[in-house]
Every structure is written in C-alpha cells, then in structure tokens.
Amino acid sequence: MSTEFEPVIGLEIHVQLSTQTKMFCGCxxxxxxxxxxxxxxxxxxxxxxxxxxxxxxxxxGLMIGLALGSDLAPRSIFxxxxxxxxDLPKGYQISQYDEPLCRGGRLSDVRIHRVxxxxxxxxxxxxxxSGRIHGSDASIVDFNRGGTPLAEIVTEPDVRxxxxxxxWLTLLRTTLRRLGVSDVNMEEGSLRxxxxxxxRPVGATVLGTKTELKNMNSFRFLERGVNAEIARQEALLRxxxxxVQETLHFDPQTERITSLRSKEEAHDYRYFPEPDLVPVAxxxxxxxxxxxxxxxxxxAREERLQELGVSAASARQLAWRSELGDYFxxxxxxxxxxxxxxxxxxxxxxxxxxxxxxGEEDPNASKVSPDALAKLVALVSEKTxxxxxxxxxxxxxxxxxxxxxxxxxxxxxAAIAGGDDALDPIVEAxxxxxxxxxxxxxxxxxxxxxxxxxxVMRETKGRADGAEVTRIVRAKLGI
Amino acid sequence: MTAGxxxxxxxxxxxxxxxxxxxxxxxxxxAELFEAYRAAAAADELNAYLWVAGDAPAGGTPAxxxxxxxxxxxxxxxxxxxxxxxxxxxxxxxxxxxYTASVVARLAAAGAPLLGKTNQDEFAMGSSNENSxxxxxxxPWDRTRVPGGSSGGSAAAVAAGSAPxxxxxxxxxxxxxxxxxxxxxxxxPTYGTVSRYxxxxxxxxxxQAGPLTRDVTDAALLLKHMVGQDARDSTSIGFxxxxxxxxxxxxxxxxxxxxxxxxxxxxVGIDAGVLDAFNATLKLAEQLGASVHTCHLPHAPHAxxxxxxxxxxxxxxxxxxxxxxxxxxxxxxxxLHGMYTKTRTQGFGQEVKRRIxxxxxxxxxxxxxxxxxxxxxxxxxIADDFRAAFDEFDFVVTPTSPxxxxxxxxxxxxxxxxxxxxxxxVPMSLAGIPAISIPNGLSEGLPTGFQLAGPAFSENRVxxxxxxxxxxxxxxxxAGRSA
Numbered sequence: 001m002s003t004e005f006e007p008v009i010g011l012e013i014h015v016q017l018s019t020q021t022k023m024f025c026g027c028x029x030x031x032x033x034x035x036x037x038x039x040x041x042x043x044x045x046x047x048x049x050x051x052x053x054x055x056x057x058x059x060x061g062l063m064i065g066l067a068l069g070s071d072l073a074p075r076s077i078f079x080x081x082x083x084x085x086x087d088l089p090k091g092y093q094i095s096q097y098d099e100p101l102c103r104g105g106r107l108s109d110v111r112i113h114r115v116x117x118x119x120x121x122x123x124x125x126x127x128x129x130s131g132r133i134h135g136s137d138a139s140i141v142d143f144n145r146g147g148t149p150l151a152e153i154v155t156e157p158d159v160r161x162x163x164x165x166x167x168w169l170t171l172l173r174t175t176l177r178r179l180g181v182s183d184v185n186m187e188e189g190s191l192r193x194x195x196x197x198x199x200r201p202v203g204a205t206v207l208g209t210k211t212e213l214k215n216m217n218s219f220r221f222l223e224r225g226v227n228a229e230i231a232r233q234e235a236l237l238r239x240x241x242x243x244v245q246e247t248l249h250f251d252p253q254t255e256r257i258t259s260l261r262s263k264e265e266a267h268d269y270r271y272f273p274e275p276d277l278v279p280v281a282x283x284x285x286x287x288x289x290x291x292x293x294x295x296x297x298x299x300a301r302e303e304r305l306q307e308l309g310v311s312a313a314s315a316r317q318l319a320w321r322s323e324l325g326d327y328f329x330x331x332x333x334x335x336x337x338x339x340x341x342x343x344x345x346x347x348x349x350x351x352x353x354x355x356x357x358x359g360e361e362d363p364n365a366s367k368v369s370p371d372a373l374a375k376l377v378a379l380v381s382e383k384t385x386x387x388x389x390x391x392x393x394x395x396x397x398x399x400x401x402x403x404x405x406x407x408x409x410x411x412x413x414a415a416i417a418g419g420d421d422a423l424d425p426i427v428e429a430x431x432x433x434x435x436x437x438x439x440x441x442x443x444x445x446x447x448x449x450x451x452x453x454x455x456v457m458r459e460t461k462g463r464a465d466g467a468e469v470t471r472i473v474r475a476k477l478g479i
Numbered sequence: 480m481t482a483g484x485x486x487x488x489x490x491x492x493x494x495x496x497x498x499x500x501x502x503x504x505x506x507x508x509x510a511e512l513f514e515a516y517r518a519a520a521a522a523d524e525l526n527a528y529l530w531v532a533g534d535a536p537a538g539g540t541p542a543x544x545x546x547x548x549x550x551x552x553x554x555x556x557x558x559x560x561x562x563x564x565x566x567x568x569x570x571x572x573x574x575x576x577x578y579t580a581s582v583v584a585r586l587a588a589a590g591a592p593l594l595g596k597t598n599q600d601e602f603a604m605g606s607s608n609e610n611s612x613x614x615x616x617x618x619p620w621d622r623t624r625v626p627g628g629s630s631g632g633s634a635a636a637v638a639a640g641s642a643p644x645x646x647x648x649x650x651x652x653x654x655x656x657x658x659x660x661x662x663x664x665x666x667x668p669t670y671g672t673v674s675r676y677x678x679x680x681x682x683x684x685x686x687q688a689g690p691l692t693r694d695v696t697d698a699a700l701l702l703k704h705m706v707g708q709d710a711r712d713s714t715s716i717g718f719x720x721x722x723x724x725x726x727x728x729x730x731x732x733x734x735x736x737x738x739x740x741x742x743x744x745x746x747v748g749i750d751a752g753v754l755d756a757f758n759a760t761l762k763l764a765e766q767l768g769a770s771v772h773t774c775h776l777p778h779a780p781h782a783x784x785x786x787x788x789x790x791x792x793x794x795x796x797x798x799x800x801x802x803x804x805x806x807x808x809x810x811x812x813x814x815l816h817g818m819y820t821k822t823r824t825q826g827f828g829q830e831v832k833r834r835i836x837x838x839x840x841x842x843x844x845x846x847x848x849x850x851x852x853x854x855x856x857x858x859x860x861i862a863d864d865f866r867a868a869f870d871e872f873d874f875v876v877t878p879t880s881p882x883x884x885x886x887x888x889x890x891x892x893x894x895x896x897x898x899x900x901x902x903x904x905v906p907m908s909l910a911g912i913p914a915i916s917i918p919n920g921l922s923e924g925l926p927t928g929f930q931l932a933g934p935a936f937s938e939n940r941v942x943x944x945x946x947x948x949x950x951x952x953x954x955x956x957x958a959g960r961s962a
Contacts, residue, residue: 041576041577041578044805045800045805046558046576046577046578046806047558047564047566047571047574047576047679047680047800047806048556048557048558048564048576048580048676048677048678048679048680049676049677050675050676050711050712050713050714051713052710052711052712052713053713080796082795082796082799082842084799084802084819086802086804086815089800089804089805090799090800091796091798091799091800091802092796092799139815141804268843268844270795270796270839270842270843270844270847271842271847272792272793272796272842272847272851275682275683275684275714275793276680276683276712276713276714277713277714278713278714
C-alpha cells in the first residue's frame with residue numbers, strides 16, 4: 001500500500017495599500033495612468049533623495065494587525081533589502097526585516113506569522129518573444145507603480161490543501177476589503193499571493209523540503225498552481241526522487257511550473273537598518289485612531305447573521321464574501337415580508353441562485369437590485385410563483401433588470417392555484433395519458449409519480465406547484 | 480561711487496561677514512562682488528572648480544536677504560537644479576539634477592547664490608582629493624601638495640580667495656581635515672541639524688553638511704542659515720534655538736579635555752610640528768582662562784576600524800543606484816548583467832570600488848554580526864565615551880590632522896596610511912557631535928589645524944570658544960591666497 005501524503009502550505013500575501021500617496025514620497029497612486037507620469041525624484045531613486053514614511057500606510061498596517069489579532073510593535077524599523085534589478089531604482093527595496101510592524105495573530109484556522117510594510121517595485125514590460133528579461137529585445141520600466149505601499153502578510157504553515165488556501169485567501173481579501181485598506185484585486189495585482197509548499201507522509205511531524213511558488217494572479221490559478229505543485233512533489237517522491245528547495249514560477253496559460261532559482265542561487269539581500277529613516281514609534285494616538293477606524297469584520301458578521309437566523313453555511317458564505325453579505329443585508333432591509341419568514345430562503349437565493357448566475361462578480365453591480373430579489377423571494381414564499389418559474393424570472397432580472405411581479409404578469413408565470421378548479425382536469429388528463437405510471441403508483445412504486453408531475457408541468461409551463469400536484473394525484477389514486 | 484571704500488580695492492579680500500556688512504551699508508553692490516568672485520573662480524588654477532556660474536542670479540538678491548548676495552561655492556555632491564552635480568565621479572559625468580538640495584536652496588533664499596561647484600574625492604571617499612574623476616585639487620599653500628579631502632575643492636577655493644565661503648560635507652573628517660590642510664575654518668555640525676536632502680550620499684548615518692570659511696564668524700553666519708528641520712529628511716531634527724555670531728574673547732572657566740588616545744601618545748603618529756602647534760594653542764587657551772587636562776576616550780582607538788566597516792557598508796548600498804539604467808554613465812555590453820558590470824567597472828574609481836567591496840562583504844550573510852553588528856556596538860561605546868568626557872569637560876580638543884598637507888601621490892599607493900588622516904576626526908563623526916577645525920599655526924610653512932568638539936547641539940558654545948582662540952592665535956592666512 002502506497003504512502004498517503006499531506007501538503008503543508010504557508011502563504012505570503014502582498015497587499016497594495018490604497019493610500020493617497022506612495023510609501024516614501026508624495027506621488028499619487030493610481031492604476032492605469034500613462035507610464036511614468038506618477039513619479040518624482042524620490043521614487044525614481046535620483047541621487048541625493050531621501051524617503052519619508054507614509055503615515056496613512058502605517059495606519060493601514062495597524063488596522064490589518066488589529067484585524068488579524070497581531071501584536072503591534074511599539075517600535076519597528078525599516079531595513080534595506082539589497083539587490084540589482086531594473087524595476088528597483090535605488091538598488092534596494094525599503095522593507096522591514098527583524099523588527100516588523102506586527103507579529104503573530106490568526107485569521108480563522110490559519111495563524112499569522114507577521115505583517116510588515118514595504119515598497120512595491122516598478123513595472124517591467126519585456127519586448128520580444130520570451131516575455132522574460134533574459135532573451136528579450138528590450139525591457140521598459142513604468143515607475144508609476146514603484147513605491148506603492150505594500151503590506152506583506154506571512155502565515156504560519158497551517159494550510160493543508162489548495163482548496164483551503166483559496167477559501168482562506170477569500171476570507172483575507174474580504175477582511176482587507178472591509179478594512180478599506182486595499183482594492184484587493186488579484187488581476188490588477190493589488191493582491192498577490194505566493195505559496196510555500198511541502199508535502200510529508202500523513203502522520204509525520206517533520207516538514208518536507210519546501211518550494212516557493214510565485215505568480216498566481218487569480219484565485220483559480222492559486223488553487224490550480226498549488227495543486228499542480230503538490231502533484232509534482234508527490235510524483236517526485238513516489239519515483240524515489242527528492243524535492244529541491246527552489247523558487248518556482250507558475251505559468252497560468254500553460255499551467256506549467258518552471259524553476260526561477262535554486263537555493264544556491266538565492267540572493268544574499270544584505271539586509272541592514274535603513275539609515276535614512278527613523279524607527280516607526282507607535283503612539284497611543286495612532287493606536288486609538290486605528291481602533292476607531294475598524295469596521296465589523298467577517299467573523300463578527302458571521303456570528304451576527306447566525307443570530308438573525310441564517311444557517312451556519314450561509315452565514316459563512318455571506319460573511320466571507322462581503323459583497324454577498326452586503327447584498328443580502330440590503331435585500332433584507334428592503335423586503336416587505338417579515339424577516340423571519342424569508343431570511344433563510346433569501347440567503348439561499350443569494351448564495352445559490354444569484355451566485356450561480358453572476359459568478360465571482362459583485363452582485364451589487366448586477367442588474368438585479370437587492371429589492372427585486374427580496375420581492376421575488378417573497379413571491380415564492382407566498383406561492384404566487386413556483387420555484388422553477390422564479391428561476392426563470394431571476395434569469396430575466398440578471399439579463400435586463402426590472403420588477404419581478406411585472407415579469408411574472410407579463411410572461412404569464414403566475415402559479416396556478418391549488419384545489420380542484422384549475423389543476424384537477426389537467427391531472428386527470430395526465431393520469432389518462434400515463435396509465436402505466438398510474439398502475440405502478442397504485443402498486444406501490446411511488447417514484448413513478450415523477451412522470452405524472454412532469455406531464456402536468458409541461459402542460460402548465462411550470463406554473464403548477466409540484467407539492468399541490470402530488471397531493472391531487474395521491475387523492476385521485478387513493479394512496 | 481560710495482563713500483568709505485577705495486573702488487580699486489580687491490573686494491575678494493573681505494570676509495563673507497564683512498562683505499554682507501559692506502553691501503548692507505551700500506558700500507558694495509552684490510552684483511560687483513559676484514562678478515569679482517566669478518572671475519576669480521573662472522581663473523582658478525587649482526582645479527578647485529568643476530563648474531562656475533556664468534552669471535549672477537537673474538533678478539539679483541532681495542535687499543532684505545540676510546546674506547546679501549555673497550556668493551557660495553558648493554561641493555559637487557550637492558544637487559543643484561540644471562547644474563552638473565557629479566559627486567566627483569565619472570559615473571555621474573554631466574548629470575544635471577531636476578531639483579536643488581534643501582540646504583543649497585535654503586542658503587540661496589537667504590541671499591547666498593551659487594558661485595560654482597567644487598571638486599571633491601569621488602563620492603566623498605578620500606582624504607586628499609586625489610580620488611576625483613576630474614583630477615586632483617592643488618593646495619594653494621603649495622601646489623605640489625594635496626588640499627585634503629574629500630571637500631578639497633571647497634577648502635582650496637576658500638583658502639585661495641576664489642570663493643568667500645563654501646559648503647562641504649563631512650562623513651569622517653571631510654570638512655575638518657581639508658580645512659586644516661588649507662589653513663581655514665571648517666565645521667561639522669551635530670548630525671541631523673542640517674538637512675541631507677539633495678546631498679549625494681556616501682554614508683547616510685554619518686554624512687553632514689557644514690561650512691568651510693575664512694574665519695569662525697563666517698562659519699557661524701553660514702551655519703545660522705543652514706540649520707533647520709526639513710520635512711524631506713526624516714532624520715533631520717533642526718537646531719534648538721538660533722546660531723549666534725560669536726563675540727567673546729575669554730575662555731574663563733572653560734575645561735578642555737585632551738584625549739590621551741588622540742593626541743600623539745601611542746601609535747597615532749602625529750607629526751612633531753603638528754603637536755608643537757597643538758601644545759602652543761593649549762598654552763594660549765590657558766592664558767585665556769581655560770583649564771587643560773588629559774581625558775580618556777577608551778574606545779577611540781577602535782573608531783577608525785568601526786568607521787571603515789560602517790561607512791563602506793552604507794556606501795555599498797547607497798551606490799547601488801548607479802546601474803546605468805536611468806541616468807549617468809551607461810556602457811552597453813550585451814544584456815542586463817553585462818551592462819551593469821561594464822557601467823560600474825568603468826564608472827567608479829579604484830577607491831570607490833574598494834569600499835563597495837568592503838561594504839558588500841561586511842553586510843553579507845554570515846559576516847554581518849562579526850563586522851557590521853560589532854562596529855555598531857563600537858559606535859555606541861564611542862558615543863558613551865564622549866558623554867562621559869563631557870560630564871567633566873566642556874570640550875574635547877585634538878590636532879585635526881596628524882600631519883600637514885602631504886605631497887601629491889605620497890599616499891595613493893597605501894590606502895591605510897591615507898585612512899589614518901581621519902584618525903582624530905572620525906570619533907566625533909561616529910558620535911554625531913559638532914566639531915570645528917581652526918588654523919592654529921604653521922609647520923614646515925604649512926597650516927596645522929586645531930579641533931574642538933562639544934556635545935550634541937553645542938554649536939554656539941563651540942563657535943564662541945573657537946572664536947576666542949582664533950583671536951588669540953591671530954593666524955595669518957595670506958600665504959594661501961598668494962597662490
């Protein structure tokens with residue numbers, strides 16, 4: 001019997017902070033401006049220039065630390081991380097090293113190792129076929145991004161699967177979005193995630209050799225990249241090989257993993273305390289300001305929603321994807337029906353039907369207003385429209401927007417009321433047309449009732465209530 | 480035609496403070512003074528200037544500007560908008576910054592317009608000005624000798640009279656030592672009192688701008704308009720109060736400490752002539768009412784070693800930006816790494832490369848604690864030594880430089896003997912405290928320097944004491960001007 005392996009994963013997340021200005025100069029931050037228009041002598045690293053730390057970035061860093069339950073250092077210092085690269089105009093990155101702003105903490109089931117502040121590098125575009133700096137015809141640098149404040153969040157190796165990594169990162173993104181400290185957009189690069197991955201036999205306590213996987217620029221690619229690397233390591237070990245400590249690059253197009261550099265090729269960054277900056281001393285005022293700006297965080301919201309009567313699973317989904325939670329709470333506030341009646345159905349409609357239609361998009365930006373969804377759920381609860389036709393109404397709302405009651409009326413989707421008047425003759429006809437099925441039902445095969453219901457639904461274009469049809473069939477067949 | 484001044488007199492003979500007074504009294508026009516210095520700087524034969532202004536600033540100097548339009552020579556490494564700022568290096572040849580250093584802008588606003596940019600050791604690394612990519616500066620007292628460094632151009636220009644005063648920078652002695660070797664006054668202020676914004680960095684935790692002047696009064700006057708907090712330099716703290724012009728002539732009650740470790744005993748190798756001048760000045764100080772006693776800075780003998788770990792470490796990082804990508808020299812050599820290598824190989828001089836190598840080594844993984852970490856601990860001890868000394872003494876005094884100006888080429892082959900020039904000045908740099916060098920005599924016909932250091936922010940007391948000594952010494956600097 002072959003060994004079962006367990007992945008051990010730690011994440012390193014870089015978050016671009018949405019401050020007014022850059023980390024160490026007064027240049028504005030903006031995405032998509034013409035190249036090299038948001039620069040100054042400081043962020044271009046011109047001779048003689050000096051950095052000065054951005055107070056808002058420190059404020060945001062403290063808020064992140066508070067949200068993660070970290071210890072906030074009363075005094076932290078910046079270091080220089082030295083290496084040559086064209087996107088690094090000073091030849092070093094100002095970062096934090098052994099005295100970071102925040103240490104420890106936890107978010108859900110993953111412990112936090114540290115959070116520190118640093119500056120982002122500029123953006124390189126490589127001309128030519130390779131798409132990488134080596135072998136390119138030329139490389140051009142856009143310094144607009146250079147000097148953008150970054151918070152680097154490092155977890156402990158507490159993640160055990162790619163799916164968990166993705167789910168946890170979703171929670172982190174929601175937390176950061178609730179804090180209002182970042183756009184947290186993976187595609188635009190304001191949220192970037194690297195993963196340190198190793199595997200070990202289940203039950204082992206010693207960690208395996210880890211690799212660092214970079215460049216997973218979406219939630220989907222994170223999951224795929226981590227899975228691909230786990231599979232690569234497993235195959236390697238099963239074939240009697242060994243994992244080599246190295247930095248790996250995940251290509252989202254081909255899903256191939258290639259080596260960037262081995263441990264031997266790793267940079268010696270020659271960290272030393274940045275002599276151009278004084279230590280960051282956190283005052284009581286700064287702490288009080290950070291606490292005052294703290295919003296309700298996902299964990300608290302999850303708890304509150306459960307207290308309202310939302311199921312545990314729905315509450316987590318609504319709280320961890322805060323745009324869903326915001327949408328849900330807006331719908332709840334708009335509805336005419338008593339909250340107690342529609343709360344869980346509404347949660348189900350948001351988490352299942354709406355998400356199925358809008359995917360990863362923010363439903364608040366869709367054509368379905370929270371008010372319209374609340375009305376639709378109320379129509380279903382009142383049996384004014386059947387569940388299956390309500391889904392058709394939602395399709396229309398997603399496509400065109402509008403009022404659900406009007407759509408029901410215009411499309412003739414109103415449910416046929418139960419009782420003998422309207423449904424009785426249709427059920428009679430269905431039994432006559434499906435005599436075999438009727439016999440099977442009489443002889444105890446209740447599953448055969450599906451054929452009768454299907455017939456009625458076709459005849460009524462879904463306007464019949466399935467439960468009512470079942471009741472009438474049973475009555476007529478005397479079972 | 481104004482009264483009280485002979486129109487044919489050489490206006491460049493006036494000290495800067497005297498020139499400010501003459502202009503204020505209407506005896507002299509700022510434009511005339513600027514032109515006199517501009518012509519003198521343009522005619523300089525000492526290689527002291529790398530660039531000389533073509534014209535006085537457009538629009539002249541405002542009538543109420545406290546420095547009245549007395550022009551200023553500025554060490555090359557201060558960034559000056561649109562004007563070459565090369566830090567004495569080939570790698571920045573022709574580089575014209577888009578902005579002006581805070582202290583230069585501050586002085587221009589106070590009425591000291593830019594006269595020229597002065598030669599220096601490349602990136603301020605050197606004690607003889609022989610490390611300039613633009614050739615050595617000659618000492619105006621003897622053109623076969625060095626002017627000291629790294630602010631050698633500024634010192635030579637002031638000594639020769641082609642500038643009324645000048646800005647320099649001091650990292651381990653780069654203002655004080657050339658001031659001593661050229662027979663002028665040089666002051667390194669307390670670290671943090673003058674903004675470093677726009678100073679092309681050598682070693683950030685040590686670099687400090689200061690005045691090089693003909694006398695102590697000029698040093699006080701220039702410094703008065705240099706100090707101040709700058710939002711663009713977060714390590715700047717400004718100066719508590721104002722710098723005052725010195726006027727006292729007594730040292731009554733002043734306690735001078737002469738550190739045994741820095742005054743010739745042991746292996747310092749201070750020249751006999753320098754020591755004679757130093758002891759003569761101590762006698763004068765006693766006559767002015769000071770008490771003179773031996774004091775101890777037990778860690779001072781380690782200062783030079785610590786300095787040559789810390790300064791190169793910071794320099795190796797500060798100089799990483801000269802990579803050929805954005806400005807300055809760029810030598811293509813097939814690909815990124817080839818370009819980096821060739822640009823830096825051709826762009827940096829020998830001494831700069833030596834210090835980049837030293838600094839890179841001492842910051843390397845596995846060596847950091849043994850070198851950088853240890854040197855930082857020595858630095859702390861040295862600061863503690865000074866604090867203890869200042870409990871008992873008002874000032875610590877030493878010879879500024881172990882020797883008078885040496886001959887060009889005499890020490891270029893032996894970096895360690897060159898480094899020893901800074902033996903007496905480096906401890907004050909590591910401690911971040913103010914220190915002044917004043918000319919106190921001649922040895923072999925060449926000037927010697929007397930260094931006086933006080934606690935942090937004691938500039939006014941340092942200037943007062945230096946002024947009193949200056950009056951008593953009565954140093955005749957005219958031999959330097961005859962160059």
